[in-house]
Amino acid sequence: MxxxxxxxxxxxxxxxxxxxxxxxxxxxxxxxxxxxxxxxxxxxxxxxxxxxxxxxxxxxxxxxxxxxxxxxxxxxxxxxxxxxxxxxxxxxxxxxxxxxxxxxxxxxxxxNVIFFSPDDLVMIKGGPAERRRFLDLHIAQMRPGHVSILNAYNKALQQKNALLKSYNDKSFKYSQLQLWNQQIIELGKKIILNRADLTERLQGAVEPIFRNLSSEKETIKIMYYALGKSSVSEAISEFANLLNEKLDQEIERQMILIGPHRDDLQIFLNDKPGRLYASQGQQRSLVLSLKLAELELMRQEKGEYxxxxxxxxxxxxxxxxxxxxxxxxxxxxxxxxxxxxxxxxxxxxxxxxxxxxxxxxxxx
Ligand SMILES: Nc1ncnc2c1ncn2[C@@H]1O[C@H](COP(=O)(O)OP(=O)(O)OP(=O)(O)O)[C@@H](O)[C@H]1O
Ligand SMILES: [Mg+2]
Structure with missing residues (x-):
């Protein structure tokens, strides 16, 4: 392009x-x-x-x-x-x-476009929101439907949140909460699967790039943690149960406690969390190699860079x-x-x- x-x-x-x-x-x-x-x-x-x-x-x-x-x-x-x-x-x-x-x-x-600036180090040092944004932006460029899913999911979250804040013991409120949970599960599963799929493909593309970029034979590993679990299939199959289990606690604390809006992409250097152990230069290598891996994936999918x-x-x-x-x-x-x-x-x-x-x- x-x-x-x-x-x-x-x-x-x-x-x-x-x-x-x-x-x-x-x-x-x-x-x-x-x-x-x-x-x-x-x-x-x-x-x-x-x-x-x-x-x-x-x-x-x-x-x-x-x-x-x-x-x-x-x-x-x-x-x-x-x-x-x-x-x-x-x-x-x-x-x-x-x-x-x-x-x-x-x-x-x-x-399609890939942007890279020194601020992208927040992908390593910053919170999970930065890494979710990284994944979502890539997916949005490749699968436009992802944006609509995210928007609908966020709307459902807002509605559920408002309901939790105004919660009283009226039973219709409880069933309303469960209705929003249904939507959150349906949309949330799609978000998790899209992000997990991209993570897997990125892992394949980033490995050889990172090996060349780090002079010592270092390794990069990225893993998507959905609903706090390292196994995506487990997270998907237990999503409804987990939400149900948390519901009373959510009502008590008046806040949403679980969902892919809290997921994380963990980035490991030599099997240790990069956020905690990677030096400044190693962090740059991690980010740069992930950006180059994104370029490769986009080229594979669209036929041009x-x-x-x-x-x-x-x-x-x-x-x-x-x-x-x-x-x-x-x-x-x-x-x-x-x-x-x-x-x-x-x-x-x-x-x-x-x-x-x-x-x-x-x-x-
Ligand atoms: N909304 C705006 N309307 C008018 N001027 C603006 C606006 N926002 C930023 N600027 C001006 O744009 C200029 C900054 O441009 P830019 O960030 O592209 O600089 P740069 O050439 O990248 O500089 P650097 O080398 O420091 O990164 C500043 O002079 C700033 O005052
Ligand atoms: Mg500038």
Whole structure:
């Protein structure tokens, strides 16, 4: 997959700017605060419907503006695809090839993307929510239905939660709780199976990558823990029982205590939890190899690589890992956008773009 161009209107510090990209590596270079990350964020937002930096679109709007537009021209299997995202009056509208999509899930996954920045270390160091997000984002790009399932599941959780908060001894409330539990089980099983399936496939892809990336013969192992269990089939078959067992406790504490919204993906280095024992460099290797494994899985499934967006990554990696990443990008011919400041010196990698105060100029 390839991005031919992006146009940002009233997005962050961009008034109206078009950038035409080239196959291979595209380097966005500029001083701090000029708008390099904003370009990456704009492309990511267009393709996933989300920003990785903020939760509210309001912050993406150029100051004092009321709507923003992002237009992108892409190639998928050599066919042109145009995508458009328009945000106005707290609503987002998306179009594929000029045709409006009813739901965001019809749109996400059209063109796939992998984003990597130093902040992704939270995947190791942060809480389970970060790792669930990692899995869900990948699945959402490959199986659009996953977003609808997650949304419906979260709605059921909210309803159950509200009921728990207002619970009294009236018997109809008890049966209502059980009704929500039915929905939670039905949707929750699908979420667990999707995540467990991805974990298994990622494990296969990440092993050889990690072996090459760690100079010593270290191993990575990832395991999805559903409902606190290491066996997914056990979790699925016992889901209803577990929910039933917890119900009285949930009523007493007025909170939901069990479900895939509390699951975790454990990442092990040499069979020990990476979160507790991996050094900074080893954590980087774990995350980088998982990202590269995602690229491989997407290529296997879609027949071509997704776009690769790297924000401030090169300066953060040591030489060995940097060379590995560069070698991967060059040998796979994956289209990559890399941001760097003038302190990094990798301009020979590809086409260079200078970013200054929200304007882009391609090196002649
Ligand atoms: N909503 C907004 N409206 C207008 N300008 C904004 C908005 N949000 C951020 N900016 C401006 O965008 C600039 C930051 O852009 P960006 O994060 O892309 O910088 P960068 O080039 O990646 O810098 P660094 O090298 O420090 O990462 C800042 O000058 C900031 O003030
Ligand atoms: Mg930046």
């Amino acid at each position: 390839m991005i031919n161009s992006i146009r940002l209107q009233n997005f962050r510090n961009y008034v109206d700017e078009i950038i035409h990209f080239m196959p291979g590596t595209n380097i966005l270079i500029g001083d701090n605060g000029q708008g390099k990350t904003n370009i990456i964020e704009g492309i990511y937002y267009l393709l996933t419907g989300k920003s990785y930096r903020v939760h509210r679109e309001q912050e993406l709007l150029r100051w004092e503006q009321s709507d923003f537009h992002i237009y992108g021209q892409f190639l998928m299997n050599r066919h042109k695809v145009s995508l458009e995202s328009h945000y106005k009056d707290k609503k987002k509208m998306v179009k594929i090839n000029q045709v409006a999509c009813q739901r965001l899930s019809d749109f996400v996954g059209t063109i 997704p776009l690769l967006l790297l924000d401030d990554v090169l300066s953060e990696l040591d030489r060995f890992r940097r060379d590995y990443l560069i070698k991967f990008i060059e040998s796979s011919k994956i289209q990559t956008l890399i941001t760097m400041t003038s302190a990094d010196n990798h301009l020979d990698l590809g086409t260079v773009y200078f970013v200054e105060k929200g304007h882009i100029r391609r090196e002649a």
